[in-house]
Amino acid sequence: xxxxxxRDFLQTNEDFFFCVVGPLHPTERVISYIKYVPSDSxxxxxxxxxxxxxxxxxxxxxxxxxxxxxEVNYPHYLFHSPADNITVTAVPHRNIKEHFRPEEKxxxxxxxPQPDSLQQKLVRxxxxxxxTCGVSEGSFGVTGSLLLxxxxxxxxxxxxxxxxxxxxxxxxxxxxxxxxSGMPMKRLEGxxxxxxxxxxxxxxxxxxxxxxKIYERKWNLGVFEGKWVSIHPVKLESDVTGExxxxxxxxxxxxxxxxxxxxxxxxxxxxxxxxxxxVEVLEGPQVGKxxxxxxxxxxxxxxxxxxxxxQAKGKLERVTEKGTGREHYRVLVGSPExxxxxYIKLQS
Numbered sequence: 001x002x003x004x005x006x007r008d009f010l011q012t013n014e015d016f017f018f019c020v021v022g023p024l025h026p027t028e029r030v031i032s033y034i035k036y037v038p039s040d041s042x043x044x045x046x047x048x049x050x051x052x053x054x055x056x057x058x059x060x061x062x063x064x065x066x067x068x069x070x071e072v073n074y075p076h077y078l079f080h081s082p083a084d085n086i087t088v089t090a091v092p093h094r095n096i097k098e099h100f101r102p103e104e105k106x107x108x109x110x111x112x113p114q115p116d117s118l119q120q121k122l123v124r125x126x127x128x129x130x131x132t133c134g135v136s137e138g139s140f141g142v143t144g145s146l147l148l149x150x151x152x153x154x155x156x157x158x159x160x161x162x163x164x165x166x167x168x169x170x171x172x173x174x175x176x177x178x179x180x181s182g183m184p185m186k187r188l189e190g191x192x193x194x195x196x197x198x199x200x201x202x203x204x205x206x207x208x209x210x211x212x213k214i215y216e217r218k219w220n221l222g223v224f225e226g227k228w229v230s231i232h233p234v235k236l237e238s239d240v241t242g243e244x245x246x247x248x249x250x251x252x253x254x255x256x257x258x259x260x261x262x263x264x265x266x267x268x269x270x271x272x273x274x275x276x277x278x279v280e281v282l283e284g285p286q287v288g289k290x291x292x293x294x295x296x297x298x299x300x301x302x303x304x305x306x307x308x309x310x311q312a313k314g315k316l317e318r319v320t321e322k323g324t325g326r327e328h329y330r331v332l333v334g335s336p337e338x339x340x341x342x343y344i345k346l347q348s
Contacts, residue, residue: 134174
């Protein structure tokens with residue numbers, strides 16, 4: 001039986017829905033963020049049970065608001081991680097009422113006798129993805145409200161998972177190379193693109209022009225048959241090396257660096273990772289051996305190719321490997337301490 005993967009969902013005893021984050025988790029807990037809560041006035045769900053989104057935007061300030069809500073009302077969902085030296089939200093195994101797996105849900109919907117209009121559109125979209133990159137239907141899943149059966153066909157989006165490093169990069173290549181070939185997944189342009197860039201500039205420390213550069217690299221965001229779609233690469237268990245506590249991360253303050261990307265293999269996933277070289281510290285502690293930039297802000301995934309130069313602002317962490325005691329440094333983008341002021345930008 002498979003473990004907890006990024007973009008799975010958990011339903012708790014209180015009927016909260018948490019979205020799983022990343023592939024590594026502490027013993028007896030699953031790192032995740034709360035997204036939907038029961039609400040009589042909620043617009044998700046059905047007459048028998050309605051839900052509201054407690055996480056309105058995927059930004060660090062909004063995430064911290066959910067921390068405050070849980071701290072006051074449900075503190076058992078907060079977990080101080082001795083490995084990461086931070087407090088995160090993590091669901092104890094004993095509080096899990098149901099574990100929702102995206103690939104299983106998509107398989108069920110493909111065989112559903114009476115799918116609604118959004119479910120039908122989802123099936124067509126994933127068929128298109130299979131044909132585009134030549135991977136099997138088992139490599140895909142559906143996450144978000146469709147996974148939980150609380151979607152509304154009028155306004156819900158299509159959020160799809162693709163599994164495995166190999167198949168994720170195959171899909172990245174296929175969609176990137178065919179973006180101008182008239183394929184049914186359309187990219188934002190004109191007014192819609194300008195509005196997207198302005199919105200991101202309001203939510204992140206970016207200018208609209210910088211947001212536009214980021215969207216240029218977004219192979220996994222677009223529109224299909226009039227619906228906003230997002231594709232989320234997820235690692236399989238066989239892709240993951242190590243355990244949750246294989247290293248300890250010690251905070252060393254905020255830092256801004258400029259660096260050249262050495263290896264971007266992990267940049268598609270959450271957390272997205274860029275191994276770097278030729279690092280120059282622009283602001284903050286002057287340290288050696290900064291080897292990677294890691295982001296929990298999905299906006300910055302798929303951003304830089306090998307050999308390109310990036311500028312990153314984030315939390316500097318000293319990484320101590322368990323067992324060997326070897327140390328190096330990394331820059332973490334999307335830390336609670338950064339309060340939404342951290343970023344990764346392409347440098348020309």
